[in-house]
Amino acid sequence: MRGFGELESAVMDCVWHAGGETTVREVLERLRQQRELAYTTVMTTMDTLHRKGWLAREKRGKAFGYWATLSREEYSARLMREALDDAENPDVVLTQFLKQMSDTDSERLRRVVHRWASEQDPP
Amino acid sequence: MTVATCLLLYALAVAVLAPRLLAPLTRSGAAPRLGVAVWLSASGSVLAAWLAAAGFLIWEVARAWRDPAITLTACVTTLESVVSGEAGGALQLGMLGLVGAAVLALTSVMWRWGRALVRARTRTHGHARMARVAGRHVPGVDAVVVDAPDRLAYCAAGRPHAVVVTTATLDALDRRHLAAVLAHERAHLSGRHHLLLAATRSLAAVLPRVELFTAAATEIARLLEMCADDVAARGHGRGTVLGALLTLSGAATVPAGVLGATSVGLLDRAERLLDPAGLAQRLQSRGILAATLTLLLSGPVVTAMLAAYDVTVCYPGA
Numbered sequence: 001m002r003g004f005g006e007l008e009s010a011v012m013d014c015v016w017h018a019g020g021e022t023t024v025r026e027v028l029e030r031l032r033q034q035r036e037l038a039y040t041t042v043m044t045t046m047d048t049l050h051r052k053g054w055l056a057r058e059k060r061g062k063a064f065g066y067w068a069t070l071s072r073e074e075y076s077a078r079l080m081r082e083a084l085d086d087a088e089n090p091d092v093v094l095t096q097f098l099k100q101m102s103d104t105d106s107e108r109l110r111r112v113v114h115r116w117a118s119e120q121d122p123p
Numbered sequence: 124m125t126v127a128t129c130l131l132l133y134a135l136a137v138a139v140l141a142p143r144l145l146a147p148l149t150r151s152g153a154a155p156r157l158g159v160a161v162w163l164s165a166s167g168s169v170l171a172a173w174l175a176a177a178g179f180l181i182w183e184v185a186r187a188w189r190d191p192a193i194t195l196t197a198c199v200t201t202l203e204s205v206v207s208g209e210a211g212g213a214l215q216l217g218m219l220g221l222v223g224a225a226v227l228a229l230t231s232v233m234w235r236w237g238r239a240l241v242r243a244r245t246r247t248h249g250h251a252r253m254a255r256v257a258g259r260h261v262p263g264v265d266a267v268v269v270d271a272p273d274r275l276a277y278c279a280a281g282r283p284h285a286v287v288v289t290t291a292t293l294d295a296l297d298r299r300h301l302a303a304v305l306a307h308e309r310a311h312l313s314g315r316h317h318l319l320l321a322a323t324r325s326l327a328a329v330l331p332r333v334e335l336f337t338a339a340a341t342e343i344a345r346l347l348e349m350c351a352d353d354v355a356a357r358g359h360g361r362g363t364v365l366g367a368l369l370t371l372s373g374a375a376t377v378p379a380g381v382l383g384a385t386s387v388g389l390l391d392r393a394e395r396l397l398d399p400a401g402l403a404q405r406l407q408s409r410g411i412l413a414a415t416l417t418l419l420l421s422g423p424v425v426t427a428m429l430a431a432y433d434v435t436v437c438y439p440g441a
Contacts, residue, residue: 005283009256054256073270075257080271080289082250112393116365 011045012054016072021065127176127183129430133422134172141165141419142338148415149342152391153400153408155349159319161412162339162346164419166326169335172423177229179427180222187215232329239325244280247317251281258287266305268293274371278308280317292371300367303359307367310354316347345388352392365396 014027028042046066049055057064070078145165149158258267266276271289278286286308288301296304311317320343327333327340355364372389400408 005252005255009258012256072257075253076269076271079250079254079257079269079287080273080275083275083277083287084273112365112390112397113369115397116362116369116393119362 007041007045008049008054011042011049012068012072015055015066015068021067023060023063023065025063027066126427126430127179129426130172130176130179130423133426134169134176137165137169137172137419137422138333138335142334145415146338146342148408148411149346150391151400151404151408152346152349152395153405154412155346155353157409157412157416158346159343159350161416161419162343163319163323164416166323166336166339168419168422169333172426173229175423175427177226180225184219184222187218235329236326239329240321243321243325247279247321248281251279251283251285254279254285254287255281255283258285261293264288264293264301266308276304276308276371278312278317280312284312286312295370296367299359299363300370303355303363303367304371306358307351307355307364310351311347314347314350314354316351319343319347345391348388348392349395352396356396361396361399365393368393368396 010031011027014030015022017030018026024039024043024046027046028037028039031037031042046055046057046064050057050066053069055066056069057066059065145161149155149161152158254267254269258269261268266286266288269287269289272291273289274291274295276286276288276292278284286305288304292304293301320340323336323340323343327337330336352364352368368389
């Protein structure tokens with residue numbers, strides 16, 4: 001395990017995989033297929049995820065029932081929105097390999113592509 | 124007073140002239156790191172001049188407070204003719220108001236800049252954390268993979284940092300190209316480029332009307348991409364980095380004529396990877412940039428010293 005963030009990620013994986021509501025016990029059993037973990041470790045992690053807003057929970061008898069507040073797809077969409085708005089949004093600082101933006105310099109670009117393509121050709 | 128005036132004049136000159144003079148020097152990207160240093164020092168030099176001017180003003184006022192006579196004889200020699208004996212108090216009060224306003228404005232700028240930096244850090248770290256949790260781990264890919272139709276590859280600083288690629292990017296790139304892209308992103312992180320970007324971008328956001336700061340933010344972002352390109356090219360070859368750049372932009376796969384999705388610095392970066400600067404051009408570029416850098420770094424100090432020892436520099440008639 002490489003730090004706390006990784007366990008959070010693995011727990012969210014399990015919760016999303018479970019589909020609906022799940023428990024600490026179920027997540028633990030699933031995680032134990034790959035590694036040895038204590039019940040309390042998983043419980044603490046899920047409690048943290050609840051505090052951070054990733055998981056919602058409700059008391060079911062002695063234990064809590066947990067479920068994800070948003071689907072993985074919804075988080076992905078949110079990430080992409082932030083990443084694509086990066087240019088207008090000075091708050092999220094991302095160094096993008098390439099920013100998507102329209103440009104009229106297509107002729108210059110075509111020349112570059114052409115020369116690059118000819119250099120890539122096998123001799 | 125004279126020192127502060129000279130410093131403010133210096134700051135004004137740099138703020139107005141630097142965007143026009145520096146842009147042509149750093150455009151080619153022959154020496155991108157020095158280019159970044161020059162833009163940074165131009166911005167820093169203006170900030171330093173403002174702070175120093177405020178410091179001198181406060182010092183002058185404090186001195187005058189104790190001994191009002193000094194103010195009139197030493198500080199406002201040019202105004203002496205219009206100042207009658209009784210006007211001394213009023214003038215001193217006016218000056219105090221002016222100094223107070225200037226110091227307040229500067230404090231407000233620094234405060235808003237600091238807050239913008241903290242906000243940027245929080246949001247970016249939050250993004251990295253969200254990416255790590257919502258993303259997947261794909262065997263053989265040393266990055267977080269997010270399901271998305273956009274071809275994106277980027278990194279977000281955090282604890283730990285996150286290098287993010289989308290599934291669309293994975294589909295578009297072959298193994299070599301992907302390795303080059305990831306090397307590029309890791310170069311950003313190891314070079315701590317996100318700190319420079321955060322500092323320059325939030326300063327530009329706080330003072331959008333100071334052209335130097337907005338120009339510095341844009342140019343530094345462009346030059347940092349070139350720096351990362353260079354690192355990636357050293358490990359994976361210029362052709363591979365260029366190939367990845369063109370593939371991700373859609374330029375290499377989309378038929379000619381429908382090139383829509385390209386990027387600001389894309390052309391400069393692509394042409395630079397295709398035709399890297401020769402040794403002579405690199406040396407020339409470095410020489411000019413190093414000289415500019417020296418000028419900018421010593422600017423506020425020299426200005427203050429000249430003003431302190433020889434008033435005639437700023438007031439030739441005095």
